[in-house]
Amino acid sequence: MTEYLHYIGYGLVTIGVIFDFFGALALVRLPDVYNRILGATKCVTMGTSSIMLGIFVINGFNVLGIKALLCIFFLMLTSPVSGQVLSRAAHIAGVKTWDKTVCDHYDDDRKSGKIK
Amino acid sequence: MKILRWIIGFIVFVSIAVWLGISDISMFYKWFYILLLACFMVLFRILRGRTPADRAVGVDILGIMVIGFSGILALTTQKDIYLDIAIAWALQAFIATLALAKYLEGRSFDD
Numbered sequence: 248m249t250e251y252l253h254y255i256g257y258g259l260v261t262i263g264v265i266f267d268f269f270g271a272l273a274l275v276r277l278p279d280v281y282n283r284i285l286g287a288t289k290c291v292t293m294g295t296s297s298i299m300l301g302i303f304v305i306n307g308f309n310v311l312g313i314k315a316l317l318c319i320f321f322l323m324l325t326s327p328v329s330g331q332v333l334s335r336a337a338h339i340a341g342v343k344t345w346d347k348t349v350c351d352h353y354d355d356d357r358k359s360g361k362i363k
Numbered sequence: 364m365k366i367l368r369w370i371i372g373f374i375v376f377v378s379i380a381v382w383l384g385i386s387d388i389s390m391f392y393k394w395f396y397i398l399l400l401a402c403f404m405v406l407f408r409i410l411r412g413r414t415p416a417d418r419a420v421g422v423d424i425l426g427i428m429v430i431g432f433s434g435i436l437a438l439t440t441q442k443d444i445y446l447d448i449a450i451a452w453a454l455q456a457f458i459a460t461l462a463l464a465k466y467l468e469g470r471s472f473d474d
Contacts, residue, residue: 257390260394260435260438261390261394263431264394264397264398264431264435265397267397267398267401267427267428267431268397268398268400268401270401270424271400271401271402271404271405271424271428272401272404274404274405274408274420274421274424275404275407275408280414280416280417280420283408283417283420284420287420287423287424290424290427291424291427294427294431295427295430295431295434298431298434298435299434299449301438302434302437302438302446305438310443311437311441311443311446314443314446314447314449314450315434315437315446317446317450318430318434318446318449318450318453321450321453321454322427322430322453325453325454325456325457326427326457328457329423329456329457329460329461329464332460332461332464333416333419333420333423333460333463333464333467335464335468336416336419336463336464336465336467336468337414337416337467339467339468339469340415340416340467340468340469342414342416
């Protein structure tokens with residue numbers, strides 16, 4: 248039974264490392280800041296959290312596993328907030344969107360005075 | 364010129380993938396090499412990024428890569444002190460990102 252759990256854990260860590268790599272690839276290749284934030288936040292929620300989940304599956308309920316679960320909790324708590332705050336700050340700082348962007352509702356709402 | 368850049372990137376990535384596939388080093392080293400490659404790509408974005416927001420996103424994601432490194436180190440050496448480093452680094456990177464975002468908005472820090 249524990250051998251199968253080891254295989255599942257190593258598979259989860261491999262998936263996490265590959266997702267981290269694709270998040271970095273999105274950070275290099277995508278055209279503007281907002282797309283890059285969208286691609287880079289995936290590298291947190293699926294990449295590093297999957298590495299930590301693999302550590303939990305391999306080790307079980309000992310010190311390493313509990314600390315890995317705690318690290319997943321803090322990552323899930325902080326990372327979407329930081330992505331949203333960064334994109335809002337970039338919009339307020341006046342970073343232009345890509346020239347093929349279809350619509351920008353936040354810009355419309357700010358110009359019409361609906362939100363600050 | 365664009366096709367030439369695509370071909371060079373394709374050759375580099377395929378050669379790295381083939382080398383990782385056929386070499387008989389340990390699995391931990393393969394994870395380390397892939398994460399190092401990802402870190403260099405994020406460093407490229409930090410160095411070149413056209414706007415300050417690009418650099419802020421790059422610094423945030425580099426912190427996440429460091430958390431992944433310390434997780435793999437904890438799995439390799441079976442010591443839990445690396446996961447302590449990971450938890451502390453996650454909280455510290457969050458506060459640093461909030462400070463960078465506040466600086467980008469043009470507000471002062473005691474606002």
